[in-house]
Amino acid sequence: MIQLVWRMEGHLVADNKAMLDGLEADGYLIRIEIAADGTNKLIIEKDNKPLKSVPAKLKKNAVYLQVNQTHKDWTLQYRRAREIFEDMMRQQTTIMPADAAVIEQNPIVSPLFAKLLVQQNNNIGRYADGKLLTLDGPQDIDPKTPLTIVHPYHLHASGKWAAWQSHVFETQLVQPFKQVFRELYVPTQDEADKDESRRYSGYQIQVRQTLATLRSRGWVADYESGLRKVFHKQGVVVTLYARADWFSPSDAEAPAIEYVSFNRTRGTEPLHISDIDPVLYSEVMRDVDLTVSIAFVGGVDPETGQSTRELRAAIVRCTAEMLKLNNVRVDGNFAFIKGTLAEYTVHLGSAIVRQKGGNEIPIIPVHSSQRGKLYLPFVDEDPKTVEIVSKVVLLAEDNKLKDPTILQWIERQ
Numbered sequence: 001m002i003q004l005v006w007r008m009e010g011h012l013v014a015d016n017k018a019m020l021d022g023l024e025a026d027g028y029l030i031r032i033e034i035a036a037d038g039t040n041k042l043i044i045e046k047d048n049k050p051l052k053s054v055p056a057k058l059k060k061n062a063v064y065l066q067v068n069q070t071h072k073d074w075t076l077q078y079r080r081a082r083e084i085f086e087d088m089m090r091q092q093t094t095i096m097p098a099d100a101a102v103i104e105q106n107p108i109v110s111p112l113f114a115k116l117l118v119q120q121n122n123n124i125g126r127y128a129d130g131k132l133l134t135l136d137g138p139q140d141i142d143p144k145t146p147l148t149i150v151h152p153y154h155l156h157a158s159g160k161w162a163a164w165q166s167h168v169f170e171t172q173l174v175q176p177f178k179q180v181f182r183e184l185y186v187p188t189q190d191e192a193d194k195d196e197s198r199r200y201s202g203y204q205i206q207v208r209q210t211l212a213t214l215r216s217r218g219w220v221a222d223y224e225s226g227l228r229k230v231f232h233k234q235g236v237v238v239t240l241y242a243r244a245d246w247f248s249p250s251d252a253e254a255p256a257i258e259y260v261s262f263n264r265t266r267g268t269e270p271l272h273i274s275d276i277d278p279v280l281y282s283e284v285m286r287d288v289d290l291t292v293s294i295a296f297v298g299g300v301d302p303e304t305g306q307s308t309r310e311l312r313a314a315i316v317r318c319t320a321e322m323l324k325l326n327n328v329r330v331d332g333n334f335a336f337i338k339g340t341l342a343e344y345t346v347h348l349g350s351a352i353v354r355q356k357g358g359n360e361i362p363i364i365p366v367h368s369s370q371r372g373k374l375y376l377p378f379v380d381e382d383p384k385t386v387e388i389v390s391k392v393v394l395l396a397e398d399n400k401l402k403d404p405t406i407l408q409w410i411e412r413q
Helices: 002-014 062-091 097-104 152-158 161-170 207-215 278-295 306-322 383-396
Strands: 023-025 028-034 040-046 117-120 123-128 131-134 137-140 147-149 220-222 226-231 236-242 257-264 328-331 334-338 343-347 353-355
Touching: 002 062, 002 097, 023 062, 028 062, 040 062, 062 147, 097 123, 123 137, 123 152, 152 161, 152 278, 161 306, 207 220, 207 226, 207 278, 226 278, 236 278, 257 278, 278 306, 306 328, 306 383, 334 383, 343 383
Parallel strands: none
Antiparallel strands: 023 028, 028 040, 117 123, 117 147, 123 131, 131 137, 220 226, 226 236, 236 257, 328 334, 334 343, 343 353
């Protein structure tokens, strides 16, 4: 099935290649330009000069409408491919090297695939020109052995997760979604021989936000059991249980999560968490953790999940290495900064800044101004992560601070 998907996606571009060279219409040249990252834009030229807007006389022109529709179709293909690749990682869907070669020929999809780590047997690397670009150099690919998009679980098991994180930063690679810096959840010792997890037990959640968050990730509401997600390939059904009315939610209610259970789709034999595919378990708990962060009563949970803090810690470390900020270290839930004016801590959950031996330093983030100026190794950036990294970089070079609203809170040491 996935083989057919990628071949059809390839035809969507190949059958409309004329749009790249451009088509004439009423003295204008209308074409589509595909950028190196796979995105595309519609360009209208008059006398070899691009126009800033669509001339009124072209808006109903058949050629313009045809090219504009192709532009929209290719934009949708880009978004669709990104979602398909992430789902392939979650589901551990394999792909044959011959199909990877087909993807590589697609100028819209290939830039996304080229930024992802795949594995064949025990080799992990990025696919390029029929080879696997590993940390140890290019490796030949067996044409008869399928490839799998790597999940953080495999990076962790390989012992090279930190090395790949450093590599992504060194090469300034921006992945289409969180892969190398994705949160990883592993079962606790108490959960191993049980069929349910209570790590989020007691968290009060807002029903409407919970529904919106989990429905977008494939969960459905069930009258009897609560919110459910079925993994047909693995034969597992997952249930998030809380005493809530999921079908006519009321804002006045604030139910607490009781447990997340795992059962087989067929048969009555008990299913222990230790027997569950670790990738499936991690993705389920990532969904629940995201829900708690978004739908937690009172706003974003200031503590944040442990896995999220670990991810942010890794990003702060890599950023400090990349920028040669030797006065930054990470320990536990905090980033410690030894500035010129004073010493500071930044909490990796709440982003609260405190001066060592002093008070909280209120630094208000302006996320829109940071966008495009701060490197993050994935496209779907977390605003809180951006805020934390920005504050760490700012305070590590506090001798350059000129904002009086920040300086007035620092007690110089």
